[in-house]
Amino acid sequence: MSMTDQTNITDQEIKDTFKRDGYVVVKDIIADHDLEPIRDHIKTKVDEYACEQYAEGNISSLYETESFVRRYAVICEELSTSPRGWMGNTYGREFYDLYNLPSVLHVLGIIHGPEISNIGGPALRTKLPGSIITSFPWHQDSQYIDQSTIGKKERHTEDLQMVTVWVPLVEATVENGCCWVIPGSHHWGLLDGARDQDNNVRMEKDVETRGNPVPIPLKPGGALFMSNLCVHTSKLNTTNGCRWSIDFRYFPTSDRSDLIPKQKQAAEFVRDKVRRGGREPLVVLTSGHKPTWEEWDTANRKLQLASRG
Ligand SMILES: O=C(O)CCC(=O)C(=O)O
Known part of the structure; x- marks a missing residue:
């Protein structure tokens, strides 16, 4: 299949752009009905949260008539809270389906090759109005994957190609805090940085002056592959609504035949870290067996049971 018809970018352009810039934006790649189950998941969680807070007398209204973009923001405003992470166990059939969308796998196949797995859990994010903690400082995703301890620098995945797929659930704009990237910065290697007390990674060098940052405003349906x-x-989100998005990551399955030993070791590091976190990496592209939802669900439940001892 060629992507040209739907997205106005050819397979060759996807490949060349990713190689040159370290990212590629593909517009109109995900149909809205494929995003709706994720939005429904969020709506359910926000509703549960509102009911809980209302029952405890912490908020004066359930804010049921507020829009998708505003409801959680209004609740947090009244609670005077602005959390870094977003509540909710982000796991279920809707996420399995998203990780396996044929159009997304098509792009991953172009830039990443065969035999890849999803890391098993997404980052479902809201950037609340004025939230500092979710105005993430400049970083490379490897820094988050590799460095689990505050202040400690670890290097595991510098030589392993991984891909983040960042997908807006509402329009992402400069005003509400879309992503910014530095084209070509993936050629700089893994830079020094460490997690700070707030859990966000801080880099040591001033990367803004080393490269030319560009914003990536994106409408729902588009995806940024990084x-x-x-x-x-x-x-910073300078609007009064939530910027909802989801991002999820892929890495080579550790038994992929083209991995050199240090890449295999890095793939095993990622796989084991994911498993310790209670998730089974999900093989999405393979010439072998591809797990069904039921098989993946069973594997995850077993891991959860084992971790409870
Ligand atoms: O969604 C965001 O605001 C930032 C996402 C990000 O930095 C990431 O996916 O690594």
Whole structure:
């Protein structure tokens, strides 16, 4: 299949752009009905949260008539809270389906090759109005994957190609805090940086003056595919609504035949870290057996049971 018809970018352009810039934006790649189950998941969680807070007398209204973009923001405003992470166990059939969307796998096949797995859990994000903690400082995703301890620098995945797929659930604009990237920065290698007390990674060098940052405003339906070494950030949301998005990651399955020993070791590091976190990496592209939802669900439940001892 060629992507040209739907997205106005050819397979060759996808390949060349990703190689040159360390990221590629593909518009109109995900149908709205494929995003709706994720939005429904969020709506359910926000509703549960509103009911809980209302029952405890912490908020004066359930804010049921507020829009998708506004409801959680209004609740958080009244609670005077602005959390870094977003509540909710982001796991279920709707996420399995998203990781396996044929159009997304098609692009991944072009830039990443065969035999890849999803890391098993997404980052479902809201950037609340004025939230500093979710205005993520410049970083490379490898830094988050590799460095689990505050202040400690670890290097595991510098030589492993991983791909982040960043997908807006509402229109992402400069005003509400879309992603920014530095084209070509994936050629800089894994840069020094460490997690700070707030859990966000801080880099040691001033990357803004080393490259030319560009914003990536994106409408729902589009996706930003980024290398794990692409330097990126997202800035302050200056609107009064939530910027909802989801991002999920892929890495080579550790038994892929073209991996050199240090890449295999890095793939095993990622696989084991994911498993310790209670998720089974999901093989999405393979010439072998591809797990069904039921098989993946069973594997995840077993891991969860084992971790409870
Ligand atoms: O969604 C955002 O605001 C930032 C996302 C990001 O930095 C990432 O996916 O690594």
